[in-house]
Amino acid sequence: MPVCLLVRDDDSHHKPIQLHHQQAVTLGRGPETTIKDKKCSREQVELRADCNRGFISVKQLGTNPTNVDNVVVGKGNQVTIKPGQRLYMVNQMYPYTVKFTEETFTARSAAEGSKASKRSHRMSAEGNGEKTKSPADTTSTSDCSPPAKKTPPPGPDKPEFNGHWSQGLKVSMQDPKMQVYKDDRVVVIKDKYPKARYHWLVLPWDSISSLKALRPDHVDLLEHMQRVGDQMVQQCRDAHKPHFRMGYHAIPSMSHVHLHVISQDFDSPCLKNKKHWNSFTTDYFVESQDVVAMLERDGQVTVKEAASELLKLPLRCHECRKEQPTIPKLKEHLKTHQSV
DNA sequence: GTTCTAGAAC
DNA sequence: GTTCTAGAAC
Numbered sequence: 407m408p409v410c411l412l413v414r415d416d417d418s419h420h421k422p423i424q425l426h427h428q429q430a431v432t433l434g435r436g437p438e439t440t441i442k443d444k445k446c447s448r449e450q451v452e453l454r455a456d457c458n459r460g461f462i463s464v465k466q467l468g469t470n471p472t473n474v475d476n477v478v479v480g481k482g483n484q485v486t487i488k489p490g491q492r493l494y495m496v497n498q499m500y501p502y503t504v505k506f507t508e509e510t511f512t513a514r515s516a517a518e519g520s521k522a523s524k525r526s527h528r529m530s531a532e533g534n535g536e537k538t539k540s541p542a543d544t545t546s547t548s549d550c551s552p553p554a555k556k557t558p559p560p561g562p563d564k565p566e567f568n569g570h571w572s573q574g575l576k577v578s579m580q581d582p583k584m585q586v587y588k589d590d591r592v593v594v595i596k597d598k599y600p601k602a603r604y605h606w607l608v609l610p611w612d613s614i615s616s617l618k619a620l621r622p623d624h625v626d627l628l629e630h631m632q633r634v635g636d637q638m639v640q641q642c643r644d645a646h647k648p649h650f651r652m653g654y655h656a657i658p659s660m661s662h663v664h665l666h667v668i669s670q671d672f673d674s675p676c677l678k679n680k681k682h683w684n685s686f687t688t689d690y691f692v693e694s695q696d697v698v699a700m701l702e703r704d705g706q707v708t709v710k711e712a713a714s715e716l717l718k719l720p721l722r723c724h725e726c727r728k729e730q731p732t733i734p735k736l737k738e739h740l741k742t743h744q745s746v
Numbered sequence: 747g748t749t750c751t752a753g754a755a756c
Numbered sequence: 757g758t759t760c761t762a763g764a765a766c
Contacts, residue, residue, distance in 0.1 A: 571747055571766070599748075659747045678748095679761075732760060 408506040410455035410462065414439070415492060415501040422505070424569045425455035425462065426580060430613040434468060438570040438661075439495065445470045446496040449615060451479075460506050461486045462493075470496045574598075575660045579609045591627060592634055597666075599676040601686060603648065604669040606638050614663040617654055617697065617707040625701055628665075632694045635667040642669075646746050652694040655685055656713035665694055670724065672740060679733060681717045687724040688716040 411422040412433075420440045425431055434450030435441045447468030455462045463486050466472040466479040473479065473494040474487050487493050493502040569577070578584045579593050586606065587594040597605040608631045614620065620628070635652045642650075648669040658664070668686060677683065684690060690713055700707050721730045725743045730736035 574747070676748095681762095734760075 408457045408460070408508055410457050411505045411507065412453070412462070412493075412502050413505055415503050418500075421570065423573075425453055425457075426576070427455060427457040429576070429580075430454045431576070432467070432613060432615045432619070434495070437572055439500065441495060441500055443496065443499070446500070449619065450495055451493075452613075457506065461488045462504055463487075464493060468496065471498075472496060473498055572659060572661050575607070575609060575662045575664060576613075579662070587634065587638065589634070592631055594634060594638060594667075597668075600668075601674050601677040601682055602669045602672045603644070603674065604642055604650070604667075605674070606635070606667040608635050608638075608665040608667060609662060615661055616658065616663060617656075617692075617709065620663070620697075620701055620707050622701060622705045625698060628694070628698050628701065631665045632698065635665055635694065638667050651686075651691070653691045654694065654697055656690045656692055656709040656716075666691070671744065672724075673744070677733075677737075680721060683721055683733070683736065684717045684719050687722070688719055689713075690716040 407427060410425040410427070412425060413422045414420050418440055420438075423431075423433070423438055431453050432449045432451070433439055433453060434448045435443060435446040436448055447470070450466070450468035450470075451472050452465040452467055453462050463484055464472065464474065464479060465484040466481050469481060471478040471480070474485055475491055477485070479485050487504050489504050489506060491504070493504070494500060495502065575595075578595050578598065581595075584595040584598075585593050586596060590611075592608055592610050594606050594608050597607055610627055610631065612627070614624065632652060639650045639652075648671045650667060650669050652665060652667050654663070654665060666686070672683070672686070689710075692709070697707055721733065721736045722728070723730060723736070723739055723743070725740075728739065730739050
């Protein structure tokens with residue numbers, strides 16, 4: 407299937423944004439577009455690519471005008487963009503064009519029809535359609551080692567494009583090799599850099615950019631995510647089953663709402679700094695049930711503006727509240743609470 | 747989000 | 757001298 411790329415068309419030169427087939431993506435002011443203009447909403451447009459038919463549908467979410475060529479889309483309206491047409495994110499500025507290409511960025515001409523750059527052969531298991539696991543099927547061994555690094559930089563003829571790092575979850579959740587559970591509404595993946603022996607992420611298939619985008623009719627979905635998280639905990643057959651917490655980061659770095667399901671041992675080489683620690687052990691970590699309750703009560707979820715300050719708090723043990731001077735000392739201290 | 751590294755802390 | 761953090765770059 408062709409790959410859809412949204413290419414910035416002025417001199418900002420930010421990397422093209424890859425759109426996955428029929429997956430809604432919200433774009434606006436933010437790191438992916440490098441747009442800092444306050445006239446542009448953080449959720450200015452919703453885009454959905456049809457890679458088979460070769461167009462993108464765009465819906466204007468923000469108040470200020472998004473254009474396709476000279477035509478204003480208008481808030482709430484939806485139009486299509488085809489290759490050759492130009493999308494202006496807001497106020498006739500920040501132009502983008504659409505490209506559909508078979509290959510992910512090749513410096514060499516694709517005209518030769520070279521198939522040499524098909525680097526990875528898909529595993530046969532992937533070919534036979536959906537694999538739908540029960541959560542009970544998942545292995546219980548924690549696999550924390552991040553993928554081998556120090557791979558040589560990709561050659562000029564086959565760089566791999568995965569979009570801005572903040573979009574990484576959207577890529578991972580689509581990868582069958584990452585999925586440990588899925589149903590019609592959510593998918594569960596292991597956190598790529600787990601901060602504890604067990605650390606899963608529950609993600610809705612629907613594109614919900616952040617807690618701020620949650621609406622009252624998402625309550626059902628959030629409760630389902632919580633139930634699936636519960637199931638993940640229940641299927642964990644660790645002899646010394648740790649305590650778990652489920653919740654959301656107040657200000658997550660990664661796009662796409664994701665529920666953390668994390669064991670409270672925090673025994674992981676991937677937990678390396680104060681930000682990691684405080685993001686799971688202060689109020690920066692908002693319990694799933696609190697998010698649901700807030701959404702039911704207020705019809706929306708708001709986080710304290712000062713939430714990011716919580717990440718700078720001194721390192722304090724989550725069990726006994728004792729303050730620790732450094733991360734290595736904290737890790738030593740955590741062992742005193744461990745039953746194994 | 748991670749990696750890298752300068753320089754602070756010890 | 758080494759360890760560790762924090763900020764820049766990605």
